Amino acid sequence: MRGFKDIREDFPILKKFTYLDSASTSLTPIPVIEAMNDYYYNYNSNTGRGNYKIAIKSSNKVEDARGKIAKFINGDHDEIIFTKNTTEAINIVVNGLNFEKGENIIVSNVEHHSNLIPWLNLKNLEVKTAEIDDGYTINTEDVLNLIDENTKLIAITHISNVFGSVQDVEEIGKIARENNLLFLVDAAQSAGYTPIDVGKINLDFMAFPGHKGLLGPVGTGFLYLKKEIAEDLMIKNLGGGTVTGVKGDEFTLDDVPYRFEGGTHNISGIVGLSKAIDYINNMKVENIEKYCDKLTKELYERIHSIENVEVYGNPNNIHHTVSFNVNGLNPYDVSKILDETSNICLRSGFHCSIPSVESVGTENGTVRASIHCYNNFKDIEKLYDGLKLISKLG
Numbered sequence: 001m002r003g004f005k006d007i008r009e010d011f012p013i014l015k016k017f018t019y020l021d022s023a024s025t026s027l028t029p030i031p032v033i034e035a036m037n038d039y040y041y042n043y044n045s046n047t048g049r050g051n052y053k054i055a056i057k058s059s060n061k062v063e064d065a066r067g068k069i070a071k072f073i074n075g076d077h078d079e080i081i082f083t084k085n086t087t088e089a090i091n092i093v094v095n096g097l098n099f100e101k102g103e104n105i106i107v108s109n110v111e112h113h114s115n116l117i118p119w120l121n122l123k124n125l126e127v128k129t130a131e132i133d134d135g136y137t138i139n140t141e142d143v144l145n146l147i148d149e150n151t152k153l154i155a156i157t158h159i160s161n162v163f164g165s166v167q168d169v170e171e172i173g174k175i176a177r178e179n180n181l182l183f184l185v186d187a188a189q190s191a192g193y194t195p196i197d198v199g200k201i202n203l204d205f206m207a208f209p210g211h212k213g214l215l216g217p218v219g220t221g222f223l224y225l226k227k228e229i230a231e232d233l234m235i236k237n238l239g240g241g242t243v244t245g246v247k248g249d250e251f252t253l254d255d256v257p258y259r260f261e262g263g264t265h266n267i268s269g270i271v272g273l274s275k276a277i278d279y280i281n282n283m284k285v286e287n288i289e290k291y292c293d294k295l296t297k298e299l300y301e302r303i304h305s306i307e308n309v310e311v312y313g314n315p316n317n318i319h320h321t322v323s324f325n326v327n328g329l330n331p332y333d334v335s336k337i338l339d340e341t342s343n344i345c346l347r348s349g350f351h352c353s354i355p356s357v358e359s360v361g362t363e364n365g366t367v368r369a370s371i372h373c374y375n376n377f378k379d380i381e382k383l384y385d386g387l388k389l390i391s392k393l394g
């Protein structure tokens with residue numbers, strides 16, 4: 001097993017830039033890029049259709065990837081549906097469920113828009129909001145109090161993309177079970193950063209990106225869809241690859257998961273994602289978690305130590321993502337100055353999560369630094385030095 005020091009050479013962008021925006025999308029290691037190139041150079045063909053050798057190879061690669069992903073999260077092969085990102089995975093659930101007028105669901109005020117807007121868009125549905133406490137953690141008492149006889153589902157994020165706080169999904173899963181509710185978890189900021197066991201969380205749906213913590217390519221993601229629920233979901237993306245027969249105006253749906261995967265897959269992306277899971281497994285996700293937690297602690301403390309800079313988040317519950325502001329400066333200016341002067345890549349603004357950012361009362365959003373296993377203490381030092389200079393401008 002290689003150490004975290006040695007893997008930096010797998011990410012050539014790090015030679016030129018201090019990349020601190022992995023919560024948006026992570027860097028892609030060379031072995032993943034090579035696996036995708038291998039597909040295009042050597043067996044470029046569609047899946048589930050042709051019976052020639054390279055088409056069979058493509059199909060096998062996609063099904064191998066499905067099995068590998070299932071094992072990674074302790075699900076079954078047929079419980080994995082490939083998507084292009086987390087948002088698409090959530091939308092399959094939102095648009096597949098049938099809500100009666102008067103029914104409600106519970107989300108939190110730290111949801112990414114991808115786990116909020118699709119629910120708000122359902123005209124029949126009331127969306128209730130559980131608040132985070134001053135430790136940036138969703139208050140489970142609040143969740144309990146919001147449940148009534150018309151509540152159908154709880155949908156929450158595992159780790160906040162603004163504050164890096166991990167939510168007690170096991171406890172909320174228990175509440176969902178005890179109250180006979182469906183449970184969806186948005187794993188956009190947790191997959192690849194912390195071990196995930198879908199059975200332990202006791203959920204029905206979990207939405208994943210391939211391109212963030214898992215170090216896979218952009219354009220990849222997947223939905224964990226519990227077997228017992230799958231048959232009840234309506235399907236909105238029908239077409240090639242989703243049926244076994246058509247007669248007149250009748251058709252027979254293929255099995256799960258294929259009925260949910262209309263059209264041609266992002267095959268090279270799935271091949272890359274499969275290699276990325278190998279890459280993560282090789283380092284062990286538990287080691288990544290420990291390493292990233294150490295780096296995050298340093299990141300938080302360094303930023304916190306600068307005068308005139310305000311940091312958000314709970315130092316005892318903060319994982320890979322730290323939001324902050326320089327008093328008197330617009331966050332967009334802060335990130336742009338650091339980009340222009342020091343090649344530091346940060347995100348600024350509302351991070352597609354306006355309710356989260358508004359919960360800490362900032363007018364123009366925050367600056368956000370987020371790390372992964374390829375970052376090191378020098379990256380944090382560089383941000384600290386740059387921020388210290390800028391903080392005097394405010």
Ligand SMILES: Cc1ncc(COP(=O)(O)O)c(C=O)c1O
Nearest residue numbers: 085086087112114161186188209
């Ligand atoms: C918590 C959370 N949910 C959902 C998303 C959307 O992810 P994707 O871009 O893969 O659709 C993000 C993206 O940053 C996120 O942080």
